[in-house]
Amino acid sequence: MNAKGPSPQKSEVRPPKAEVRSIADLARIAGVSVSTISRALTGKGTLNEKTRERVRALADEHGFRLNVAAQNLRLGRTGAIGVLLPLGHDRGQHLSDPFFSAMLGHLADELAEHGYDLLMSRVLPGRANWLDDFVRSGRTDGVIVIGQSNQGAVLDAVGRHYRNLVVWGAHGTDLPYLTVGTDNVAGGALAAEHLLARGRRRLAFFGNVEAPEFAAREQGFLAALPPDLRAQVEIVPIQLTPESSFAAASAYFAAGNRPDGVFAASDIIGMSIVSAAAEQGIVVPEAMSVVGFDDILLARIATPPLTTVRQDIAEGARRLVALLLQRIAGADVASVLLEPRLVERGSS
Template sequence: MKMSDLAKIAGVSKSTVSRALANSELVTEETRTRIKALAKEHGYRMDARARNFRKRETLTIGVLVPMPSNSQGEPPATNPFVLEMLGALADELEKKGHELLFAKHSNRDPSWLREFVETRSVDGVIILGQNIYHDILNEIALDYPNLVVWGARMPEQNYITVGSDNYLGGKLVAEHLLQQGCKQLTFLGNTTCPESMQRFAGFKDTVETLVPDTELNVIDCRENHNDGGYRLVSEYVQANKPMDGLFAASDLLANRAIQALRSCQIKVPSDVRIVGYDNISSSEFMTPALTSINQNCRIAAQKLVDKVFARINGKQAESELIPTALIIRESTGVN
């Protein structure tokens, strides 16, 4: 059956049928209900592809996870935080009647980002993590407004970001570890990526301000595979370097650090107190339960989706920080 046939049966125009089946408020609820009932009775289904073509919509949002090989220490796509974020984004997009098109790239050449934006049929793009791509994102945003990034707010930034207050997160960790009596602090992560760089800055500045003579070391982890943190922490301990408090730039790295310390017969938290970042859902079930900085994926996904749809609809949108809080658990000696 064609739409014109259904329109004749309903005694209305084709445009009224189209609007009614699309739940347009330009058609009364009574008429919408009657036309939908007739469509069901006669087995009519709207050709979504044709409708989307006419409206120039794909009803799809591209979600990209940039992960250049041998790269800057950003978490792989299998990181629980990334997976939780993808699930939350899928839920939010479903509410908008859109689907999620997921893409992960291990290419260090930033041109793939521009190629994706210019060649893929999507209504907008959400990128999870800036990684090494800040400059190309700045260029793309000048020509492609429907772009929102989960990440750190950077100076002279053209694109919109949603993220936690990474500097504040590092500050909260430093204050907590110092309050627990730690005097030999270590940061585990990559100090050159935007998010972890800001986390380290907040951690370092706070330690140096509150207790200037506190020893502060860095385990520079730029490997993006799961065993990188484990190996580096093991090597650090085997080199007899002192440590009684450790701040890991992600919960994934914190978990690897706990495993490495356990293999070296070092106990958490009695020997070393550990704090992670992300507060993934499994953090409270780790052994010991992990103290972590909370990044609420549900709030983050809602903000990311709302902002990309604002841009799709030609509206203004601003970068935004989501609430940042320290969730204290057993890994820092607090029950």
């Protein structure tokens, strides 16, 4: 149990001396009024430096911290930002995709840096009011939705009367809410150009085009192909979970389909394809090139390492938070479109 890494530094963790639950309790002990305590602990207002020090020491001694809930109620804010993941018809579906969890991690860091808590909520299916309900409950000062999924209508409706809403996803025209997202059309084009440059001609696209993000990737992919090839591209509808995408890919190859170049709408789908292909004796990259999308951390340690269209998740998270906080502050801000980048690895 000996700490070897980051070890305890500042002060010791110690048990409280007496039960001090509110500033009123502390005021009694200190022999001052509650306002003095408040001013001492928040640092707001003017107060004699000695008094402030004395109160702070006393608070420390009793292990007292201001109650954030009460503070927030009084200040008319919550100090928390909601992060919502729509489309969870399968438990764990979205979070199973490392892209989402990476995004979540970066959002947590970024929000923490700005003093906000991150209130996470998976959205259960079927409730049309999920977003409206969440917003109205007043639990957070703003909302970040990761992925438009097929919930465009809901986002539109809420975005029209609720301003503190930022969505990760495709950049539509005239959306009533802010978006931050990768240029999926450009990303699809990158994949197409790369497969063409590798001499691939029998092409396939694997992805679920119900979601606007994926639809844009497909569209960009097709648009960048010469017309004769474009007409022959096979579109394989596929779900996001590893199991179902693996199963679909297996079935596809087992049916005798033999494309020589595949663009997968996500890295997870890409890895499923590689794995399914291997089982059918199709060797990647010799017999078939596979290009993914996202550049999740695991893409590098896949076997073979996955060529992919990289989205800068960290930058995305930074922009999402920045935009939202500016909007909360009342600033006038615009949506952001990030440029994707092709990362060539062993799978193509």
